[in-house]
Amino acid sequence: MSVKLNIEGHLPLSHKLSPQLQFQGLPLLGRSLTAxxxxxLWQLDNKRLxxxxxxLRKKARAFAETHLAPLAAELDLAEHLAPGEMHPxxxxxxxxxxxxxxxxxxxxxxxxxxxxxxxVYPLIWSCTVVVEEFSRVCGGLMLLLSAHHLGCxxxxxxxxxxxxxxxxxxxxxxxxxxxxxxxxxxxxxxxAGSDVEDGLGASLYRPGVVATPTAGGYLLNGRKTFIxxxxxxxxxxxxxxxxxxxMDSWTCFYVKTPTKGFKVARTELKMGxxxxxxxxxxxxxxxxxxxxxxxxxxxxxxxxxxxxxxSRIPVASMGVGFAVAATEEAVQFARSFKLGGKPLIDYxxxxxxxxxxxxxxxxxxxxVWQEARHAWKPRQLNASVCKLQATDRAQVVCEMAxxxxxxxxxxxxxxxxxxxxxLRLTRIFEGTNQINRLSVIDDWQxxxxxxxxxxxx
Amino acid sequence: xSISLDDAQAxxxxxxxxxxxxxxxxxxxxxxxxxxxxxxxxxxxxxxLGLLPQTESEGFAxxxxxxxxxxxxxxxxxxxxxxxxxxxxxxxxxxxxLAMTLLKASNSxxxxxxxxxxxxxxxxxxxxxxxxxxxxxxxEQEEQIASEDAAVLQDWLDPEQPSVLIAxxxxxxxxxxxxxxxxxxxxxxxxxxxxxxxxxxxxxxDELAAFKxxxxxxxxxxxxxSQPPKALAQQLLKQDIIxxxxxxxxxxxxxxQQTIEYTAIRKQGGHTIQSHPAVQQMLVEIQGxxxxxxxALQLCSRPLATIRLTDLLHYRMQLQPQLCxxxxxxxxxxxxxxxxxxxxxxxxxxxxxxxxxxxxxxxxIPLLLSALQESVV
Numbered sequence: 001m002s003v004k005l006n007i008e009g010h011l012p013l014s015h016k017l018s019p020q021l022q023f024q025g026l027p028l029l030g031r032s033l034t035a036x037x038x039x040x041l042w043q044l045d046n047k048r049l050x051x052x053x054x055x056l057r058k059k060a061r062a063f064a065e066t067h068l069a070p071l072a073a074e075l076d077l078a079e080h081l082a083p084g085e086m087h088p089x090x091x092x093x094x095x096x097x098x099x100x101x102x103x104x105x106x107x108x109x110x111x112x113x114x115x116x117x118x119x120v121y122p123l124i125w126s127c128t129v130v131v132e133e134f135s136r137v138c139g140g141l142m143l144l145l146s147a148h149h150l151g152c153x154x155x156x157x158x159x160x161x162x163x164x165x166x167x168x169x170x171x172x173x174x175x176x177x178x179x180x181x182x183x184x185x186x187x188x189x190x191x192a193g194s195d196v197e198d199g200l201g202a203s204l205y206r207p208g209v210v211a212t213p214t215a216g217g218y219l220l221n222g223r224k225t226f227i228x229x230x231x232x233x234x235x236x237x238x239x240x241x242x243x244x245x246x247m248d249s250w251t252c253f254y255v256k257t258p259t260k261g262f263k264v265a266r267t268e269l270k271m272g273x274x275x276x277x278x279x280x281x282x283x284x285x286x287x288x289x290x291x292x293x294x295x296x297x298x299x300x301x302x303x304x305x306x307x308x309x310x311s312r313i314p315v316a317s318m319g320v321g322f323a324v325a326a327t328e329e330a331v332q333f334a335r336s337f338k339l340g341g342k343p344l345i346d347y348x349x350x351x352x353x354x355x356x357x358x359x360x361x362x363x364x365x366x367x368v369w370q371e372a373r374h375a376w377k378p379r380q381l382n383a384s385v386c387k388l389q390a391t392d393r394a395q396v397v398c399e400m401a402x403x404x405x406x407x408x409x410x411x412x413x414x415x416x417x418x419x420x421x422x423l424r425l426t427r428i429f430e431g432t433n434q435i436n437r438l439s440v441i442d443d444w445q446x447x448x449x450x451x452x453x454x455x456x457x
Numbered sequence: 458x459s460i461s462l463d464d465a466q467a468x469x470x471x472x473x474x475x476x477x478x479x480x481x482x483x484x485x486x487x488x489x490x491x492x493x494x495x496x497x498x499x500x501x502x503x504x505x506l507g508l509l510p511q512t513e514s515e516g517f518a519x520x521x522x523x524x525x526x527x528x529x530x531x532x533x534x535x536x537x538x539x540x541x542x543x544x545x546x547x548x549x550x551x552x553x554x555l556a557m558t559l560l561k562a563s564n565s566x567x568x569x570x571x572x573x574x575x576x577x578x579x580x581x582x583x584x585x586x587x588x589x590x591x592x593x594x595x596x597e598q599e600e601q602i603a604s605e606d607a608a609v610l611q612d613w614l615d616p617e618q619p620s621v622l623i624a625x626x627x628x629x630x631x632x633x634x635x636x637x638x639x640x641x642x643x644x645x646x647x648x649x650x651x652x653x654x655x656x657x658x659x660x661x662x663d664e665l666a667a668f669k670x671x672x673x674x675x676x677x678x679x680x681x682x683s684q685p686p687k688a689l690a691q692q693l694l695k696q697d698i699i700x701x702x703x704x705x706x707x708x709x710x711x712x713x714q715q716t717i718e719y720t721a722i723r724k725q726g727g728h729t730i731q732s733h734p735a736v737q738q739m740l741v742e743i744q745g746x747x748x749x750x751x752x753a754l755q756l757c758s759r760p761l762a763t764i765r766l767t768d769l770l771h772y773r774m775q776l777q778p779q780l781c782x783x784x785x786x787x788x789x790x791x792x793x794x795x796x797x798x799x800x801x802x803x804x805x806x807x808x809x810x811x812x813x814x815x816x817x818x819x820x821x822i823p824l825l826l827s828a829l830q831e832s833v834v
Contacts, residue, residue, distance in 0.1 A: 269488050
């Protein structure tokens, strides 16, 4: 079998006018300042990461390719299940993911599974590389495994020993023992999507879920909607206003399910991310003991915003993962599909498209990694910039792949149509990208209002 | 026979009534596609009403006439109106009607009982034949073509290469283009004589199904057509582009209306969201896209022969991404609700994506246009 030496329009690497291999013939100084031979881009990026994060990234890819990728198409096409029902293969994935530590890696041993070699870096950084790898193979399974961490986040951010050594440790321990125990983050209400993600909106919003004091605790009443993973979660961090008060009284309650008065009313039929449920939750006099108030009364709004600041960079990395997947699909298609006896990659218009997709993808990964590696204390502005830019541009990359594949791209088997359906949600959840733009300004106010100083950008 | 503008308006009123009363009433729940049985019933009813063409009778059905302003107004308005009620059905009928016009032109007598039995492919197995198709179309003499272009077109229109077909699940025969003797010819092929693989699902057009089809061209007969092959290939490509734009316009009109209504009642930050500049920007983008595609279609409401293929290719290349963007903005304006199947907005976005990818997609248009530049078609 003959090996193709060059892509049409380009010199073979062995040609004298192709510099790649000839860089090796330069004197030492020249060699040290030139790249040769050229490496695979994923491997190259691995080398740029610290050892611990690099290992985590490789482990995440191996898990994703071994356990998530084979199920992606099947779960996307599977029938919609009634609330509370779990596809057997989802259960299996949750067991495996739990045992391998993917549901407990926000804390190091002995509480969780985060390797100490990684714990010395910002948690958000670890999370972004994992989420990117999971998104690359299946948006739905990624969300199933990632929304769980969102549900756990208020417990961690509360900083309260009883929350961390109580509910959080139990959740993590169950998962590490192979007993699926998911957590879900419940903020959205039927009349409030963006209002629960934006301070000004919240100040004008009348809360829908209300906590009424009762002997030994609180009774929760109301409905939460579009709660990712809420259908399967056994632990919920539920945000509710105190009876008779406004959103500034928002308080986070830890609710263990099943419990009296709690019901998963329905699960949504979604465009994509179908391996993960979006549930409507009903609370009818659900009793929460006083000790399950997370972080104190009226601390809910702060915990909510801190959670979103932590989660929006990982959501940006979903965009990166989807852009990677779209680019890889397009590359594979261009290498294998032929027109006029030649693979598509031999045509210049296809090369231009692939190069643009790669540039877009690497640009958003650079942005996300740059912010993530410094996100010890994730800031709203930086997180929102990442989220809106990465997810907006990921859609552009996906559309470029669709244009490249044309009619063939309409088919489920080509994956690109599913990637589009999955990624489309990332521009909406965790605050629409419009709300995230406003969050940037919201958080930038201190500088913007100081007319005596030039604003740094 | 020709259709006057007054005739067209009268016929369009009938289409509007049919679309509203018969089709839209079956498409009330976007999460439940119209069933194949209902699609068939609707199609037979439309056939009996004379809305869809038959080979054995003359009438004023979809794409049956293209020679006057009235006829084109009718064709475009028909597809827009029907697409507003159900876009997949509009696509199926559009393709069926193109197949029927070819069959009629070839004097093929086929007794149609179910219009959904016949479908149509307008392009080869990938893209638009790069510059080769453009150079073929631009060369005045029939069958004169450079050998390298012939090689590309031979492959592009090779029936042995699997092509994607989006069609009603029960289609029985297909009209497709084939390269023969250095020109584009058309074949009517029976499903049972093709290698047909049913695909598990497609991105949009939920009422239809996806197939990969291929076969040996020697097993099928060529349609005997009096029109010169190049002129015919151009004509069909023009009809297909106009049809896809009209279908896209209809789909977006439905989505736009729904978005306007939703943003007028949904409150965030203490006000209806239509009062927020972030939403106003999106609404204006949606309306702008709709306005542009409707203007383009208005320009196409004249005899087909007078419309330049190059203009249509520009329209498709520029407007289809705008239609996709507008549908995406409609989803954005809805927020999480727009992502749910039972609301219908996401269906509109998938429909625009389908229109973007089908018929060779958009990536090859600049090459085709470039090759056509030497001779304005």
